[in-house]
Amino acid sequence: MQDFDTDVIIVGAGPTGLTLAGELRLAGVQAVVLERLTEPMRQSRALGFSARTMEEFGQRGLLEQFGDMGVIPFGHFGGMPLDYTVIPGGNFGVRGVPQAFTEAILNKWATGLGAEVRRGWALSGLTDGDDGVVVTADTPEGPRTLRARYVVGADGARSVVRKLSGIDFPGYEATLEMLMADVTDVQVRLRPTGELGDAGMVVVLPVGPNTTRVVVFERGAGVRPTSEPPTFQEVADSFKRVTGEDISSGTPVWLSYFTDSSRQAAEYRKGRVFLAGDAAHIHMPIGAQGISAGVGDAVNLGWKLAAVIQGHAPDGLLDTYHTERHPVGARILANTLTQRSLYLGGPELDPMRAVFAELLAYDDVRKLLVGMVTGLDIAYDGAAGEHPLHGRRLPNFGLTAGADGETTAYELLHGGRGFVLDLRGGSELSDAAEPWTDRIDVVTADSRPEGALADVEALLVRPDGYIAWIASGGSGAAGLTDALNRWFGAPRDSH
Numbered sequence: 001m002q003d004f005d006t007d008v009i010i011v012g013a014g015p016t017g018l019t020l021a022g023e024l025r026l027a028g029v030q031a032v033v034l035e036r037l038t039e040p041m042r043q044s045r046a047l048g049f050s051a052r053t054m055e056e057f058g059q060r061g062l063l064e065q066f067g068d069m070g071v072i073p074f075g076h077f078g079g080m081p082l083d084y085t086v087i088p089g090g091n092f093g094v095r096g097v098p099q100a101f102t103e104a105i106l107n108k109w110a111t112g113l114g115a116e117v118r119r120g121w122a123l124s125g126l127t128d129g130d131d132g133v134v135v136t137a138d139t140p141e142g143p144r145t146l147r148a149r150y151v152v153g154a155d156g157a158r159s160v161v162r163k164l165s166g167i168d169f170p171g172y173e174a175t176l177e178m179l180m181a182d183v184t185d186v187q188v189r190l191r192p193t194g195e196l197g198d199a200g201m202v203v204v205l206p207v208g209p210n211t212t213r214v215v216v217f218e219r220g221a222g223v224r225p226t227s228e229p230p231t232f233q234e235v236a237d238s239f240k241r242v243t244g245e246d247i248s249s250g251t252p253v254w255l256s257y258f259t260d261s262s263r264q265a266a267e268y269r270k271g272r273v274f275l276a277g278d279a280a281h282i283h284m285p286i287g288a289q290g291i292s293a294g295v296g297d298a299v300n301l302g303w304k305l306a307a308v309i310q311g312h313a314p315d316g317l318l319d320t321y322h323t324e325r326h327p328v329g330a331r332i333l334a335n336t337l338t339q340r341s342l343y344l345g346g347p348e349l350d351p352m353r354a355v356f357a358e359l360l361a362y363d364d365v366r367k368l369l370v371g372m373v374t375g376l377d378i379a380y381d382g383a384a385g386e387h388p389l390h391g392r393r394l395p396n397f398g399l400t401a402g403a404d405g406e407t408t409a410y411e412l413l414h415g416g417r418g419f420v421l422d423l424r425g426g427s428e429l430s431d432a433a434e435p436w437t438d439r440i441d442v443v444t445a446d447s448r449p450e451g452a453l454a455d456v457e458a459l460l461v462r463p464d465g466y467i468a469w470i471a472s473g474g475s476g477a478a479g480l481t482d483a484l485n486r487w488f489g490a491p492r493d494s495h
Helices: 015-026 051-059 099-112 160-165 232-243 289-309 319-344 347-359 363-374 428-436 480-488
Strands: 006-011 031-035 074-077 080-083 116-119 122-128 133-139 142-153 177-184 191-197 200-208 211-218 251-259 262-264 273-275 398-400 406-408 418-422 440-444 456-461 467-472
Touching (some): 006 133, 006 289, 015 031, 015 099, 015 289, 031 142, 051 289, 074 191, 074 319, 074 363, 080 347, 099 116, 122 142, 142 160, 142 289, 177 232, 200 232, 211 232, 232 251, 418 428, 418 480, 428 440, 456 480
Antiparallel strands (some): 074 080, 122 133, 177 211, 200 211, 398 406, 418 456, 456 467
16 A cells, blocks of 8 residues: 555544544654544543543643543442552542643644644544555545555544454443433532432532533333433433432533443554554543543554654564553453442342442452542553562652752653663663664663652653563663563664
């Protein structure tokens, strides 16, 4: 295939697609985002993101653009109270950040780096070839065709990319439905973390000036036989049956719903086609795990696609997208299905709730559940048996790095490049890493951090912020060149 229109076509301009576009542009790779909607959505299903996503936005210098946002230190697991500060950096998510606001920040970042977003482009065809992909789309100007090296479906639960590629989407059909309405001019008691009763469960929280979000689950109501949003009368009637309160005098500004349908793509990669975000996994929205999983997919995939396109990726690097992210998605499906049963199950689930209550008395159990929901405990690359931080996320910390002065670990990731961080000084590491400095940085710190990294002498960090190699106990540069070859390809002099 000749004359590519772009390197990567991303279908879907939600948080996942926009994050991926920004990641690719940081690496100098061309990216075009196709979005069927002609205008950005003003309504927001998601109202925040997780602790790990906060870190990922911090790694790219985006977090401060969200302004003064609060976090929720105390949350729940399946309705059972849980202190999320039990692990460092833990929280139940940021407080009240509409998805539309997140998308606006990501859109500005990605397009500012040179990504192109084409709105009103609805994907209608896709052909995956040996040397590239061809997509067709219906546009305001009529049918159009684009050619690219790769295509990524970030186009949501009903992904056209997934369907056209023939990727299976196994899982569980919906068994329950939660109706949702954003309402103005309504007087109703707030229940921001939910309130469970015999007839069902409701969540009521503010989402803006004079606007309240009402979510209602009515036990025994089942799933409506339609994909259309509910009417406000349906929401108000259900809310009254569950709580006894009347909200029908309010004015609805947006109506929607969600279910407990849980599915995961059998393959995150098929040839030159990739899936990310809701196109790859859907589940009940609990703990901001949906938007956060999508951003995590994009951050994992972006630097790998760029390395292949730029010609220095090791064999099999693109396959690690599936092997690393599919287990993360599966774990989210498992914990949201578990939480659904605990939270919304009837009296028959009381024995399980009693067992969970006993387990939550143990500190290790609380840490396990918080790490699972926040994404802070994700581990790649066979973390077991190595240093405790090998394969895990890099914690943020301040450091002084020679002529660069005071900086932080996350500031070193703002450019989307991996780096070797030397925490002891000397030329051994710099010499070993020099043949890879066209794609990574080498940073020498003047002091060691405290805490989990206190015994570390040096480390190799991937562009997504995960640690790929650690030196401690006087091991020097042993194993560094192997790790560089594994994740960043052959050294420069061998090309």
